[in-house]
Amino acid sequence: MARLKPARLKVILGENNTEKLTLPNGIPESLDELHSKIKTVFGIEGNIRLQYMDRDFDNEFFNLNSTSELQDLGTIKVIQEQTNPPLNTANETTSSHLVSFDSDDNASLTSADTVIISSPESVSSRTQQWPEDFPVPKFSYDTELQLEKGNLEYHTSNKMLTVSSRVKSDILNRLAEQIYKYKAYPEDIHFCIVSEALIKKYPCLREPGSFNGCYGWKQRLKYKMGNYRTQLKLQGCPELSVNSLKSKAVTDAFPAKKVKRPKRAEANFYPSLPTGETLESLEKERLELLTEVRIRRNERVITGKMAHTFAYRRQEVVNQEPSIKDFKDRWPALFQQKEVIIKLKSIYVCFVYYMMCVVCFFFSFI
DNA sequence: AAGCGTTGCATGGCGGTTCA
């Protein structure tokens, strides 16, 4: 059912992307109806959330809980909730938990292979998955000048560039920063990829004595990433502080045990809390979820709150490794059919991707 | 033969130190 008076709305779909929506039968009475109308008209897939511009509050946007808030010629903003984005996007859904069973009723959650959805709002340093072709970053101006000059000399007289410690330091710094965008704990193969990308772009940096021309760079990068992690840890980077022996020693008799780091395909292993949120505010939201979960036909609210508390939930799993029973008691919504289906979809995507990698690896030998 | 526990080796992370 809709109000019969035709209405028009300004719909903000994104930055520099605004459309006009004409509703011949007026503004729908139900929010679901408005959602499906917007999704159909603008071809949006997946879950969306709407905000409306409130003129009483200096034209700020507020969450739309009822279409009665809307008026003809009003403005709404569409926020896409990326609960199941494609594999290579920034909000990849591959943070995970392994369910291990010590005994029948004492199963616990540790970091490994069940997929949990990331919150689109949480701020994670881990924003992208490892790229197909590693992009060598731009170095400082003077380093770039020296490398260009070195490349020129390499092409004319096959002469290698003698790298000063300043240039080496700049190269390692920029590469470490670039690597960290994708992985805090890169594996051996990643160092190989990066060093090969480096000497491909700057052949003057090749090492004639090494079997592949870049073994030394690979080793340097390993050291650099270790030192870089130490540096970030000292600055309080939560993803790395979680493995600090000193902080673990407070609660753990064997602090060197269980280094908490991402497993295969994990992107948001230890995301930061959403901007402006604290542990207390998210705990409050968790308590609200306990109420919301008892309300029938409340999936939209639950999905939104679950996405919003994603980082808080991840930190709880990584830090405390709660038993499944405790975790289920604290987060009953996570075990609802819809959330489980979302996770299974993500597991399926990861599995297919993994199998493709295996097949590619196999065929590379044929 | 299958299952299980033990052992040894390779690899990797952390904290601290050395050295240019």
Added chain:
DNA sequence: TGAACCGCCATGCAACGCTT
């Protein structure tokens, strides 16, 4: 100051031997 290195410790895996 930062790259490079060291020692300690943990994990993962394959090989091996023992038991059933």
